Amino acid sequence: MASIALSLPTMMKLLAFIVVFFVYVESIDQQKPDNGVIINVTKRFSFPDFQGPRTAHDLKLLGSSVVDETGRVRIPDTTQKDVDLKHLAGRAVYAYPIRVFDPVSRTPASFETTFAFQLETLESNSSSGDENGGDGGGSGFTFMFAPDEFTVGRPGPWLGMLNDACDEEYKAVGIEFDTRENVEFGDPNDNHVGINLGSIVSTITINASEFGVNLNDGEIHRVWVEYSGESRFLDIRLGSDRLGYPSKPMFSDRLDISDFLKEYMFVGFSASTGNFAQIHNVFSWNFTSTSQASLRVPSPETCDSKLITGDGDDGGGAHINRLNGFFIFMTVVLLVALALVSLYYNRKHRSGNKSNEAVMLPAVKERPRPPNKPRRFTIAEISSATRCFDELHKVASDERGDTYRGTLLNGCHVAVTKFSTSYLRSHGVYWRRVGKEIKAMSKLRHPNLVAIRGWCFDHQETMVVYDYVPNGTFNEWLYGIGVLPWSRRLRVVRDAAQALSYLHSQKHAHKNVTTSSVFIDVSFRAMLGDFGFVMSGTESNQFEAAVSQPADVFSFGVLVLEVVAGRKRYKSESDLDGSDSDLDRDLLEWAWIMHEMKEKEKVVDGKMCSVLNMDQAVHVMDIGLLCTLQESKGRPSMAEVVEYVSFEKEVPELPASRPMALFPYTSTTGLCSSSYMCPSFK
Template sequence: MPPLCFLLLLLLLLGSVSVHAGSAGKGSLSGPEINVTKRFSFPGFSPVGDPGVLHEVKLLGSAMLSAELGAVQIPDVSEGADLRHLAGRALYSFPVRLLDPVTNTPASFETSFSFQFKNDSSVVPEGDGSSTVGHGGSGLTFIMVPDEFTVGRSGPWLGMLNDACDQRYKAVGIEFDTRHNPQFGDPNDNHIGINLGSIVSAKTINASDLGIYLKDGFRHQARIRYDGEKRWMDIHLGSLGKELTLEPAFSGALDLSEFLEEYMFVGFSASTGNLTQIHNVFSWNFTSTSRAFLRMPSAESCEGKIILPSSTATGFAKRRPTSGFFIFVTVVVLILVVIASLFYLRKHKENKSSKAILVEKIKRPIPPNKPRQFTISEISSATRCFSEDEVLGSDSRGTFYRGKLPNGRQVAVKRFSPEFLNANGLDKRQMMKEINAISHVRHPNLVPVRGWCRHKGEIIVVYEFLPNGGLDKWLFGAGVLPWTRRLKIIKDAAEALSFLHLKKLAHKNMRTSSVLLDLTFRAVLGDFGLVLSGSESKRFEAAVSQAVDVFEFGVFILEVVAGRKRLDPDAPQNQIDLLDFMWRMHEVDEKAKAIDRRMGSFMNAEQAIRAMDIGLLCTLNESKGRPSMDQVTELLSMDVPIPELPLSRPMCLFPYSSTTGLCAGYSCAPLR
C-alpha cells in the first residue's frame, strides 16, 4: 500500500476517534439568562482621605487629583502657568461590561456626577476677535472608550477622540460644551451633546433653555440613564443643591450597540484650546447591568475517567485487559504507519537541491519591532488596497497612507509615485541602501522605520504611525500652539538632525510636514528625503548633503516662530517669501514684528527673537558662518552667545548653497 494510503487510513482512524470523543463531550453550552451588575461610587476624589482612589482612578494626559478640592482636575494645574492646548482623561481603572455580544444588546446604566468649570485665564490672544474676555473655553465629556491608554486631542475635540478620522475607534460621549465650534455643528457655547464615535454630536441640547449656564462658576450635577433593552436615554441636568429638573434635558431613542464593545472603560475627558478652563469633577456614581447567559457543564460525563470504589470495580477490572490489548495493537499499527510515511517523505525530500534545504534551515523568526521587508500583499491589506479613505497626505515624491498590520499596530505607509521612481538617473539600488541605513537608526526624536517593500516597479517605506500628524497642520491650522511648545519642538527637531549628522546621514527633507507630533507633543522627525534623481543631484549637489539640512532647519525655525509658511501667496507682496521678509526685519532691527501675534502675551519675545537669530544664522553661506547642527543644538540651549549676524546677507538667487558657499550657475547679490 502506498504511503499516501497509510496517511488516509490514519486520518480516518483519528477522525473516528475524534467523532467518538466529540459525541461524548456534547452538552449544553449555555444556560439561563443572568444579569451582570457593576456598581461603584466616589463621594470625593481626595487621595489623602481615600487612598484607594489612586488605585481605582486612572489618569491620562493632563489630569490630576486635587487633595485640596477632593476633585478630579483637567488639565493638570501643577504642570505650569500655560494651560492651553492640553487634554486629559480620568477613567475608572477596571473595564465595565457594556454589551452582550450574543444578542448585541447594550447594557443598561445610570451615572450621576457633580462638576464645575472654572475660568483659569480669560486672556484673548491678539488678533482673535471671535472671543471676549471671560468666556473661557472647551468643556467636559462623560466617555465610554475601548482602552485605558489613549489620550484624546486638545481644543474642540474635548479629549474624546485621538484620531479624528479613525472611524474604527468605538467611543460614546456625553459632552457639556462651553465653546461654540460651528464646524462641529455646535448650536452655541452652552450646550449638551451626544457623540457617537464622532466629535460631531448626533444630538444637541441647549442648556440655556433649562436655565443653566455651564460656565457660570457654580457646581452642577448631571444624571444619565440608559435602558439597553429599549435603547432609550434620559439626561437630567441641574445646579447642585437644587432638585434636578423633572423634565429631562433629553429623552429619546438611542441605539449605542454599534459604538460599544463588550468591555469598555468609563470616565471623563476634557481639554483646553486657545482659551483655558479648569474642569473639576467632585463626585461620581455609576451602575450598569448587562444580560449574559450562564455557561452550564455538560450533561454527559466520561465514565472511564471516574475512579469507582473497589467493591464495584471487580467486574470492570476483569474485562479491561481485553479492551486494553486491542488499544495497544491499534496504537502500534498507527505508529508503524506514521514511521513508514515519514521515511517515505524523507526519501522524497532528499531529492531536492541542497541549496533549498540550506535556505530553509537559516530562516529565523523576525522580532516584532525589527525592520523587515513586507510583501506587496501585506501592504495592500494593511491600507485596504491603498484606499483613498486611508490617505494621510501627499507630496511630489508620493502618497502617505494609514495602515494597520495584522498584529494591530498602526503604521504610516509612504508609497513613492511612479513619476518620482522613473525620474531620469534615479538609482533605486542606492535608494534601498539608504532606506536600510535609516531603518537601523534609533533616536527618541526620529520616527522608527518599521520596514519596506520593493515589488516590481514599487518602492514603499513603512513608518510607525503618529496620530497627532504633522506639525504643519497644528502650526498653520485653526489652533494656536503656545510658545513653550514651539520652542520644545524646535529643540527636539535639532536633536534629531544632530544625531543623524553624527551617524554620517542626512535627512534631505527638512520641513514642517516632516516633523510629526506624538501623543505628548514631542517632535519626531520622519518622512526622510532618501535620494534625489541624478539630474537634481548634479544641479544642486548640496541637496544631498548635511549642509542643506542646516539651511532648511533655519527656514524651519523661522516658520515656527512666525507661524507662517516659507512661501505664502496670501501674504502682502513684500512678505510672500518668509526668508526674505525675515532678513529685512533684521536689517531694520524690527524682528519682533515678524513673531506670530496669535501667541498673545504668554509668548517670550526674548526667546523668540533669539530663535529667529539662530534660524537666520543657519541660512548663511557656509563660508560666511553657517553653523553645524551640533553647534545649533548648543545655541538653542540659551546659554551660548550667538555669533553676530551681518546686517545684510549675500544670498544666492536659489536658496541652496554648496559646500563652497556658491550656487553653480547662479549669480549672487546682496539681499535688500
C-alpha cells in the first residue's frame, strides 16, 4: 500500500490522461461539420462634449493633446505656458479596442460616425516660413483607426498618424483633413480631404473647395462617415455644422479597407503642427460599429442525432457513446478510491512518526511588492512576454545581444535586452557584476531616463527589462524619412544632457551614449536608455566611474555634432562620395577643421532650411566640440553642459586649432577598448 501512496501522482496523471483520451474519442465520433451562426456585434458610444468624469475614463490622450475647460479636445496642448506650438503631434482615441474586422469571413465592420471640428490658425503664422512657401494654416488632422493605444505619429505633414518607428505591420486607416499642400505626398492643394490606407500618402484625395468647404476658415465643420463592410462602400459628407446634413456626398464609392485592418483596433483622432501653429479642436463625437462574428451552436442535425429512436442507423453510435460514458464513470470512481486510500495511509504514516512533521514546512509567502518596483523576472515570464523571443518581436540587435518588445501578464509593454553570453565572456564580464550594476541602476528615476522594470539571471542568461518607449529611437527620427526641425533636435540635446547630468550626480555613468540609445516617448520627450552597464570585470567601481563619466561627456559631444550635422560620425562605404574619404568618414575631425577655417555653418544640416536657427545651431556645435576636448584641456562636466545647452551660461572659447589627436573612442559597446586609451586619459 505504501508503494501505491508514493506513486499516486503518477497514477493520477495516468488516469487523467485516460479521461482526456475517452473524451477526445467521443468528440471525434460526434464531430460534424461546423455550421456557425452569423451574429452582429455592435459597439456604440457618444460624446456630446468631452466634459465630465466619463471622458477621463473613456478617452485616452496621447502626445500633445488636452481636453480644455470648455469640454473640447485640443491638439496640440495649449494649456502649457512658454511652449512652442510648432512641430507637435497628439492623439485622442477611444480608450478601448473595437472589433472592426472578422478574420473568419474577412469582412470589415460597418460603421457610422459623426464629429464636429474646427481648425484654428494662430496669427503668429503670418510671419513664419513654410514647408512650401505658403502663408497661414497648419498641418491638419485625421480621423483614424490605429492598431494600438500608445503610438503617436510624426508631426508636420505626417499628421501624427505614422512615424519612422512604425513598421509594415503597423496598419492604420485614416481620413485626413489637410490644410497644407505637401507636394512630396501628392497633395492637390492646401484644402483637401484624403483617404489614407496604411500610408501617409493618400490613396484618394478630394478637393474640398469644389464642395464649398474651406477647412481653414475658422468655422465649425461637421463630418458624417458611413461605411458598409459587406458591400465595401464608403460615404463621406462634410459641411458647416450650422447647415446640417449635406445633400451631396464628398466621396461615395466602393473602397475595400480589409487589408489594412486588424480584428481589434483603436479609433480616434490624430493631428500635428509643422512650421505653423494650428489648433485642432474636436467638439463632439458619435460612433457606432457593427461587425460580423460566428457563433458556434449545435446544428439541427447534431441535435437530431442525440434523439433515441427505435430504428435507424444511430443505434451503433448511441452504443459507443454509452460505452465511452461508462469508461469515464469507472475511471473517475477509481481515481476517487485511490485518493481516499492514499489519504488514509499518509495520515497513518504521519501519526506513527511525529518527527517527520518538522520536514513539512509551510510554503514561504513572498512579501507583496509595489507594482512598479523593479524585480527579478523568471525566464518563463520573459519568454511568455516576448512569445519565446519571436523574431517578429525583435526590435534591435548588436554585438552585445538582442532587444525584443513584449507584453507582461499585467498588460505592461516592455523592452527586453538579452545579452550575448559569448560577448560577456569575451570581455571577461560575469553576470554577478552585471547584475549588481543593473540592480543599482534600476533604483534611479528621472523624466529623461528609461526606467528599468527588472532583470533576469536564469539558465546562464542575462537580461534587462525596460519600460517600452513606443516612438522608437532618436536614430530613426534623425536619419529616417523627412527632416527633423531644429527645435526638435535642440530639445533632444537638452533632454539627453539632463539625463546624463543626473546619472553622474548619482555616481553612475551611461557608457553607451549614441543616437540609438536615445528614445522618443509619446510626448516627443527624449529619454536615455539602453545602458552600457559593463566594463572590464577586473576594475573597481571607483575606477569605472572615473573613466566612464568623462567618456560619457565625449560621447555626448559626438552625439551633439551628429544632431547638428544630420549625419553619423562615420559614413558607410555606400555614402562616401569619393571626394575626400578621410573627411567624409570622421565628422568630428571635419567639424574641427571647419572651426579652424571659421566656416562652422557648413557643418550644419542644410536640409533644415527655413526650420533652422543658425545662431543656435553654431552655438550648440561649439558645445559639442568643447565636450571632445581632452579632459585636462577643458572638457566640461555634464552639469556645466546642461547650463550651456540651456543658454544659461556662456560657452568657453574654444582653442583656435583642433587637438593634436582626435580620440578614436566610441561607446557602441559600453566598453573602453584596450586597443585605444580611454579619452579621459588620452
